[in-house]
Amino acid sequence: MSLGWWRLVAAAFAGFLFFHGFSASEKAPNYSFMQNATSAPTLSYYDYIIVGGGTAGCPLAATLSQNATVLLLERGGSPYSNSNITSMASFGAALSDISRSSPSQRFISEDGVINARARVLGGGSCINAGFYTRAAPEYVRHVGWDGQLVNESYQWVEKLVAFEPPLGMWQSAVRDGLVEAGVVPFNGFTYDHTYGTKVGGTIFDQQGNRHTAADLLDYANPSGLTVLLHASVHKILFAIKGKGRRKAHGVSFRDATGAKHKAYLKEGSKNEIIISAGALGSPQLLMLSGVGPAAHLKAHNITLVLDQPQVGQGMSDNPMNAVFIPSPLPVEVSLIQVVGITDFGSYIEAASGENFAGGASSPRDYVKFSPQIGQLSTVPPKQRTQEAIGKAVEYMNNLEEAAFRGGFILEKVMGPISTGHLELRTRNPNDNPSVTFNYFKDPRDLQRCVQGIQTIKKIIESKSFSKFRYDYLSWPILLNMTASAPLNLLPKHYNPSMPLEEFCKGTVMTIWHYHGGCQVGKVVDLDHKLLGVDALRVIDGSTFNYSPGTNPQATVMMLGRYMGVKILSERLAN
Template identity: 55%
Template structure:
């Protein structure tokens, strides 16, 4: 009965928070609580310190600020006022920007060029915007037991930043082609994860303007939240003497000029530091702070706070394989709106005519960017796993990451079946207006092998679909792992063996949820924010 009462209390709290938040005015151009880290005091104190203003960190900070003093530290800048981020037609332009101020920090794994968000809003500020809830399996793996709170946490995001896209001719043709190719039924428009073909949500509104997780800060309590930009956390501070286990009590961070500051927890029994720096940032910061594989820490002379060999393990990235299909007629500019959710564990999506397409075709002079589009697939899971290691003490540098793309044969087989499905869709009657009649499937595959999409070396012709998958593998930017639940954190996302420290973000995920993880990670941040807030209020009221 006590557990039922707690669930009712948590759901009631979520309802009260929604009532308060629904009264908040339209998002202002500048948040009063958001400042450059150069304005931060040298020493400050908070109930909660959240590291990472991304997909999970923002919902967490926004929710906890309803009753408690929260500091949110973001290593990047603001997404607002940057048309490369906010305008749909400029999607992807930042991936080639290697400057230290770019919202996208490039790294390479096994010859595949990847990107790590470095901006308020995290991945939601630089991704393709497609929004689709994860399958129910994710809720089980993530230990989210309150189905009502899961649903309400999804809806909290959807009310604020998710839109129904306007599907035009090219995307409509592909939608019909996928159904004709066997990805059925046609499920229409839905946020839910349903086998078949559907139209999903998008973070871009009818004007083509992006609405990232940063927009959720409109729901924050401005009196209790502080957001610092260009605040790079160097390490978490731990008390180890006189306690049963390491106890996190503060963080050291630097501003854009290199000046270091310290933010401390106030010292309340329920005060916490929450690490939400993403699949690369969270395991990296744990290691830099002395929690991780002992041999790595010793090699860099980092004081070992807690030897934890599983930090950085289980890293995964869902491999992406694309097929550019030249078209005899012009196609409209669009990014992901339609998805085919197959029964065999692959997801088929699309993009056409944007500046990102133009950049991807820069090495091939045969076709105009407006004369075709990319159809691509992502495999579920994946089963193939890799590892993250730190190479130095610099938190601004990327760690070394291997994902071991297609190491597991099942992953490769899923790719082959998905490519076969795409090729059936390309040859379907529904898609016939957008394919040259005299262009064979081998012509299309050979064309795609020649496109310079990554740094992997291979032959310039397609020999088999297995080899095609290996030669043309790219990233879906859906990397996860490194602080996996049940291995590094417990069922409440508390770091095992450590007090007052949690990790809540994509690094805890066992398998990427559904077609795109952002919906589930946004939900996770809100869900855990409401859960922690409810527990804290109950504790404070019991004293």
């Protein structure tokens, strides 16, 4: 397909925004095409069926709806009626909510690290810290994407959901401390991924309102799109073609009452089912539908459609380690705004504030947020039980307010190189699968963590950051506060010779950037078509071999748009 076709299709779609009069500041809480799955017919037909209305699924659906009929199935609800999603001041509240109606579904990896997966229209962009940054040009070239279409797709996303953050004094001190620490040059405000220190974008606007991938449905053709909420897909349906080859031709899903529905593809050689259910949901659904390792599927009494041993393999989660720094001065409420992109494979980021946990009135809630969502670095991963979390929150309740004023500086390992795998626990698609990430299994990841922590030390001890630290809290004490005595300003014991390798292993947390399970070249081809099956693609972070940029959400949204343009250009050309 020529680049000319892509440009033609992209230009036609770009005009749609102006025609409908949408702007980046407007919200659409009641899309005419969005409805509860209980109102869906028992049987329906579409050109494209997309499973998962997340960070990739929404831009993909909006794009395909311009020239085809599209069904978008989302297992969660709408983000627009939930202030825990829409307000930056409430960040963390959704993550700490473990109810069945929460937009965040908690899971614990076999490594013992508590994590979260999205369960809401807009996906991870509804529950994350909002940082927006593109993938590196080298990443784009390596995966074989067309650079110009990638840039056009990023710009399409950015018109609605990306903003320049207002930088306060604490984030400015981190920025200047990074430069002092040698993470240079300073590249100013940019969405681009380049070595050095920069101010990145955010999906929170100047008023602190979150804009998500669901906002990209503003681009949709309302007559071409149907979005069903609380629609849980249980299985992809296959037909047998000549010589026994399978072709996806429908899906089976249930609404909130448990009623069963089926949606099928209309007749047509270009019509497809696209799975965009995320790095956990996509490999899980393939396995539940009979595509995966034969022995594993047999153990769960699942009829085999295709023996594909690579489904669920290559699972990775970028390990994160953080240091909490109490501040003698008040600090602004901020999520990720500044990032240091080092040349040794670690990204340095920071967050601060007094009500980080979500609309709380007490400064202590800023740090209590961490155990509430399972980010309990004070206890080794395997010991992070609900009882341990409860004890940590109780302990923090008894500390003075001054103990909670400050912020975190964190490092995230690039890549990572270490990988694991995913397996089914049950045949219920609403249950979490079993996933192992094998944090720091590769010693190169561990070394990157050590260098990242050493860079954090340089930032804290820099002249630029000096007014936000207590002189009597030395580096070993800060490590001890993070690693053993939760935020105790006067720890009774600390070990200044504690190896940083042990600190990395013992305080590892997630930054929610897990990926893999349906990787390009192993499960899908370069066009994201499932190998060995017709009319089925996977388009989301499960196809990544390593995480793009410092934070992947911009690239996942871009990918939905990018692949939508490519798919439609092929459709129009034929």
